[in-house]
Amino acid sequence: MKPLLPRRPSLHPACWGLAMLLALSACGGGGGSSGPTTTITTPEVPRVDPPVVTPVVKPPVIGTLAWPMTLDATHPAQMKLLATDPDGGAITWSVVCGARLKCKLEGDTLSLEVDATAPLGQSGVKITATNPKGLRDLAERNVIVWSRAVANHLGSLAGAPDRAGLHLLILGDGFTAAEQPVFHQAAYDMLAKFASLPEIAAHLDAWNIHVGEVDAAVSGIPRAGNHPPVPPPLGSELGCQGIVRLLCPNAGLALPMAAKLLPHYTKVMVIGNTTDYAGAGGDVSTVSLAPEARDVGVHELGHSFAGLADEYTDLQINYPYYEGTFPNITSYATREQVPWRVWIDAARPVPTPFPPPDDFDAVGLYPGGYYRATGYYRPTMDSFMYSLGKNIGAVNGEAWARNVYLKGGAWSAVEPASGTTLQRSAQPAGGWLFKATPLLGPKIVETRWYVNDIERTDLRGATQLRLLSAEPATVRVDLVDLTGRVRQDQGVVAGRGWSIQ
Known part of the structure; x- marks a missing residue:
């Protein structure tokens, strides 16, 4: 029988690790050793509570x-x-x-x-x-x-038929009754084009823009020479005058229709029901449904509304020229004679070399214009009167603005009628009351009142003046453009006057 070996005291399982590392009994018996005993104290670990998780509340x-x-x-x-x-x-x-x-x-x-x-x-x-x-x-x-509301074939995109200001009437040709919504959208797109051009948009509130529906029996616009059995109501045709991209209405049909729908129209435009890129100018300007044709519409109104001349070169055209006829063309070559000299920086040379040294739209005196490369000058290197779709430019923009005021966009009401001569013997007890209400708002225009050519500065922006006059007198009100787009005549764009005798 084998002798029994001495039994070693057992260790608590939790102490085995320490026993092996330190060869000491930290948790149990001494193993029979007579040496000193070393005691190891395990540091107390502080209790850490689990973090409180706040649920994230998210909006919809x-x-x-x-x-x-x-x-x-x-x-x-x-x-x-x-x-x-x-x-x-x-x-x-x-x-x-x-x-x-x-x-x-x-x-x-x-x-x-x-x-x-x-x-x-x-x-x-x-x-x-x-x-x-x-x-x-x-x-x-x-x-x-x-609204797109139509009464008696007439509707308004902006303004109203009885509102003061300018009236652009847009007629549709070649649209059947079922296609009138297509015409309305095209007219709205034309208006959006105007609004995208800063020089026009600055005074766009002076315009009333209307649509006139003319129902066609047959959809579309024919090519010149096709002679369809039922032509469009306004007689429009593509390729007129032998030019593929011309879209010509019959003015003898379009203008009477315009007068029937809106007798006091300012300008008439016809939208033809064709997606071919085409358009034309004249008494009745035209555009097709092609998006690019809207630039043609703006260019042609530059002629017929703003009085601007073409600035490009075309030796096939040989119209007579008279100095002062167009605000954007001159034959003068010296700074003092240039009609738009108020727009030319003092440091810019006149005539102006190509290209502009710092700004493509810089106003100067650039050779070429009115269909000739030499002999005439234009205000900018390029513009919508030189290339379709280009910027209008400062000088052309002023011409457009001045015609807004000149052709009906200055006043909404004037009393008494301008030019009236009043008799002192008929003066009311409270004095004479003169009224002049601008069509555009106070951020765009401002009135200036004068009595005997002396300004009443206390009445700047006022819409009326009351005057007791025992002596003969003159009264005048000037309208000044505040947009910065009119420089000539110190910005004065319209005026009304009266006399008291």
């Missing part, structure tokens, strides 16, 4: 909405509102619409309808999604709205 998120770009009275819109809530709660919707829109909310469906009496403009829409915890998400958008 509105999904992508099918916002309409434009709205009109004939085509209401409906939108399905979409939103997600992280907690899966039910969404409550609310909506606020601008003055030109009528909004109706049923559950998550929003209906938008244009006020048929509202003028063309932008209207805001604000949509709010709220979850059960009161958290919100907001979506907002400006929508272009217009």
Whole structure:
């Protein structure tokens, strides 16, 4: 029998690690050793409570909405509102619409309808999604709205037929009754083109822009020489005068139609129902449905409305020239004689070399214009009267602005009638009351009142002057453009006057 070996005291399992590292018994017996005993104290580990996790509360998120770009009275819109809530709660919707829109909310469906009496403009829409915890998400958008309401074949994109100012009447030719919405959209696109050009947009509020519907029996515009059985109502044809890109109406049909729809029109434009790139100028300017043709429309109004000349070279054309006829062409070559010298920087040489040293639109005196490369000068290196789609330019822009005022865009009301001679013997007890209300707002124009050619500076911007006059007197009111786009005559663009005898 084998002798029994001495039994070693057992260690607590938790002490084995320390025993192996230190060869000491920190937790149990001494193993029979007579040496000193070393005691190891394990440091107390502080208790750490688990962190308190605060749940993140997130607001709802509105999904992508099918916002309409434009709205009109004939085509209401409906939108399905979409939103997600992280907690899966039910969404409550609310909506606020601008003055030109009528909004109706049923559950998550929003209906938008244009006020048929509202003028063309932008209207805001604000949509709010709220979850059960009161958290919100907001979506907002400006929508272009217009009435597109037509009475007796006449509607207005901007302004109204009985409003003071200028009246551009846009007629459609070659559009059937079912295609009139296509014509309306093309007319609106033409208006949007005007609004995109700063020199025109600065005074666009002086315009009333109308559409005249002329229903065609057959859709489209024929080519010259085709002689369709039923021609368009306004007689328009493509390729007239042997030029492929000309679109010519019959002015003998278009102008009487314009007078029937709007007797006091200022200018008439015809949109032809063809996607071919085409247009023309004259008493009746024309454009096609091609987007590029809108530049033709602006160019041709530059001729017929603003009185501008072509600035490009075309040796096939040989019209007579008379100095002073056009605001953008001169035969003078010295700074003192240039009609637009107020726009030329003192450091810029006259004539001006090519290219401009610092600014492509810089005003100077550039050789070439009125169809000739030499002998005439133009204000800028390039413009919409030189190349379609280019900038209008400062000098051409001033010509456009001055014609806005000259042709009816200055005053909304003047009393008494300008030029009236008043008798002192008939003076009312309270004195004479003169009224002159500008058509455009105070950020665009300002009145200046004069009595016997002395300005009443206290009445700058006023719309009336009251005067007691025991002696003969003259009264005048000048209208000054504040946009910076009119420099000649110190910015004076219109005036009215009276005399008292």
